[in-house]
Amino acid sequence: MGAGKFVSSSTFSVSGYDCTIRIYPDGLKEENPPYMSAYLHLSSGTTDAKVEYTFSLLEKDGKVTTNLESLAHTFQPVAGSWGWSKFIEKPKLQELLDRNDDCVTIRCVLTVIKEPRTEDVSMILVSVPQLDLYTHFANMLKDGEGVDVTFSVGDQLFSAHRYVLAARSPVFKAELFGEMKETTMKCIKIDDMEPAIFEALLHFIYTDSLPSNFDVDKNVALQHLLVAADRYGLDRLKAICEGKLCRKIDVQTVATTLALAEQHHSMQLKNACLGYLSSRDVLRVVKETDGFKHLAASCPSVMMEIVDKLSGV
Incomplete structure (x- = not known):
């Protein structure tokens, strides 16, 4: 060519x-x-x-x-x-x-190869406010507008909204909209619970968080709140209490915490307590506490688990 x-x-x-x-x-x-x-x-x-x-x-x-x-x-x-x-x-x-x-x-x-291209989008960005759903619910509980049921706990009264309680708790749903007598009652009496615990329970139902004034450092308060959460089927609140209690196990509280875990089927908390008691030296000290006597009387089956735990040491 x-x-x-x-x-x-x-x-x-x-x-x-x-x-x-x-x-x-x-x-x-x-x-x-x-x-x-x-x-x-x-x-x-x-x-x-x-x-x-x-x-x-x-x-x-x-x-x-x-x-x-x-x-x-x-x-x-x-x-x-x-x-x-x-x-x-x-x-x-x-x-x-x-x-x-x-x-x-x-x-x-x-x-x-396409050259990278930048655009100034500052003029078209939309600032989205923070999630405020729980803030509105907290204000609704605080203001009391539209409440349609009252609870008598100890010497205090607490007002709330039936539909909110029913949406969050299967137990409240059964009590307020099922065939129980509470469905027609304007004021429902709650026994065996301290007002501060019920107040924290209500706050969690409306906001999915613990109130700022709730003393999470007190082991007894957490134990009572776990019992309340289990009573009303609030699994998330129960797990939160269980996790905090797992980090607060000591010689004075381990026995009562173990009894609580056994009675309310809190397996993670139970295993944490048994692990803490796996040392013979620790068990020797714990046996002198009133809580251990309560544990032996209320949960005899747990005593066998403690023995099994020690036998493997």
Whole structure:
């Protein structure tokens, strides 16, 4: 064909750019020894097209004979060409043709690189307020607007909303909307619970958190709140109390806490107590406390578990 004359592939498009492969069988220029040249030609698209590409010369079975990769190149303007003047020596090309029935395949892998684009979205950002659902519920409990049921606990009265209580507690739902007599009562008396514990229970029902004035450092208060949570089916509150009690186990409280865990099926708390008692030295001291006497009287089955625990030490 002569130097400077080419054969062009059909047009292919990548990301809005039309390209062809141009092959110069006798080279782009006169060379000694002669080479076949191979170029990527950008035929249409916007200016400043930045691309990376690979040309591979393949055998008939797909095996790569020659593989050349370009660095990122910007075609400016369009209709430019970029490639390799010395793609393959003509003697080697002839050997390839002889092996492959006078045919040759060139594979092009082309990537168009888009420049990163930033936008100033400060004018369209919408500031979303913090979640305030529980704040509204807390205010609803505090203000007393719309309350329709009252509880008498000790010497104090607490007003609340039936539907809120029923939505949060299956026990309250049964009491307030089931077949129990409390469904028609305006004031419900609650025995065996301190007013402060019921107040914390109500606060949790409305806000999913403990009140700020609730003394979580007092083991007894946490134990009573766990009992209340178990009584009204508030599993999340029960688990919170259980977790705090697990971190407060000591010689004076371990026995009563273990009895509580056994009676209210708090397995994590029970295991924590048994683990604390697994030392004979600790058990010897705990046995002198009033709580241990209560444990032995109220939960005799636990005593066997303590013995089993110690036997494995």
